[in-house]
Amino acid sequence: MNPNTDLPPPPRLVGALGTVELVALVAFLMALNALAIDVMLPALHNIAEAFSLPTEGEGANRQQLVIFAYVAGFGAPQIIFGPLSDRFGRKSVLRICLLAYAAVAALCMLAISFPGLLAARFLQGIAAGGIRVIAVSVIRDIHAGRGMARIMSLVMTVFMIVPILAPSIGQLILFVLPWQGTFGILLVAGLGGFLWVERRLPETLPEDRRQPLSIAGSLASYRAVFANPLARGYIVGSGVIFGALFGFIGSSEQVFREVFGQEDTFVLWFAGVALTMSIASLTNSRLVERFGMRRISHAAMFAFIIFSALLLAAMLIFGQKLLIFFPLFALMFASFGFIGANFNAIIMEPLGHIAGTASAAFGFATTTIAAGFGYFIGSHYDGTVIPVITGFLTLGIGTLVIVTITERGHLFRAPSEE
Template identity: 45%
Template structure:
């Protein structure tokens, strides 16, 4: 008999109540989204100020951050399992604040890229620790609900982030965008320091032993469900990063509508936020597999249709906005659920498993997104084809993870999240 794990979730430990806990996790995650999207409208100004001759090279401002964010996740998990979640979180957010401030004072493009890489190294703790802290307190469908609600804020930030960046540019030079990141990070760091208790029990702390860590990584990277959903998340993340890398150039050069970029970008990002809210509402009723598998099929289908329209030469800003918005709407049902399902059987090594999964999905997703972005040559077609391809790869990974059976759990013996 399959047991609904949410009904067996332990009561939350002392600390913030459910609404504040969700809000804190969401804002920790939102710092990452803000660091990616706020400077998108400023890329031309940054390139001009720092003498970046080749326009596609500006994409390194995004990719350097994402690479740091991905690579460092492999370190934070074992540290968090040994020393607890809170001290490692404080270390990571502190690095985020320091390197964001460094970016604000960068005098060369190389210095800015180093600062962005360092900021990503600090932000990696946000991803690993947020997931681990949630996993410490909840599991199963309740965990999926927390992650979906957190994603609502995390993915709602991109709705306003480019507009925030554009607004800052109207009253101050581009370095102030990074200054706002530093101030925001410091504020959330203070909130967590005051209100967030340590969620890892002393008896659950694991020593830093090479053999144990290697064993934990081996388990996370060999268990079929964990691997399948991690690879699927890598592909779907690559699609998102490909869109982010190319979006400003698409609006500036394909549609000659750079001024409309923050507004249309916000509309597209709103689709992700709306889907996350709907997912949080329905995931406990229908299950994360049912929702996310259908959403992934929708993601891939819409992106493929969009690619055909673009290749036929019928792309307009309205078609782009609507179809890309539908694609990202489907993404909103996929992201939180895939992360929760990848972690379903990893509760006993949550920190290490989260870091391994995050390392793979973000590092290789950022590389895929960068490769998609580098294909930009005056049309939106390479970006859209890249998104469709990533969707197809993700679908193949899910099909493998579920042994060819989609839409419902079928592991009979399990203490899983699905019924």
């Protein structure tokens, strides 16, 4: 089997789930991760008050643990879900993860201590990690190369609706319910996803393409992933650049509330950033099959560095003014709409025969690296945006160095295997 060739859809997929519904379903599954983070951003202050945590200054950074406990659970267990889905198929493992996601949301609602809430969030991250692995694997089961990049871009366009709406939904919930209500949305979403998958998603991994399950076999598959220099380099690069995204998510509520005094309108500013990323993802889906994954994603890396440098200079020269900060900040984060789907497709392109394992390795390494950098940046928030933006610029430069080494100095190249 040539992993660089588009694989035809499994027979049961044809007529059962069209492209539009496939994109919508995969976007929904991936959005469960974003929903678990973004819907509670307006509630972080309430959660801190409920558990008697500091709510102002650097001490308030502890509330970010509600986010990073989840992210910590999301990363490492993906290395288990990949081989499981390669052996038993996508749908059976996905069912279990969706039910677990919903069940742990209920545990979060019942938490009576902050450590208990963090433990439940960690477990929810584990379930969401499995959902993410399988969602990406489903796409790779039936698409490759630029076709996969196009589909993933469409998925990301729909997916980004959640960061746009979720904080607003969380804020509306807080008007009528305590902070536990934000986890109630996750319970409903998890159960809804389970019903959608159960009724509409066929199995995309036929029996004859399944891999034996063994420790030795799984280790061999992971070695194959990381032995591929292209996959290895882009996995590390993805982890570094997405550390900026995690750092923003963790500190965004504090930045807009404390630095810019936008407590009441935070959700609108957050939605604006997400909207630019969604527009960029949609644009990428229209351009990637013409220009290729590398040309677009490499240009986006330079754009991220340039806009983060301009933003840092502007904040140092003109002071922390929202009307200067937001346009540059939104343009900087629009770069992710051109980076995420293309990096993902580059990694998965040569590894279609072990798509579940490759997706798991990508998710594990990227999330683990990004979470570490993101928490480091968020924890250095000091009441100003300077440490956060400095961290973004540093991560952008680091990613450029990693990708340049991976491509042996040949950026923007569109090799024949793409």
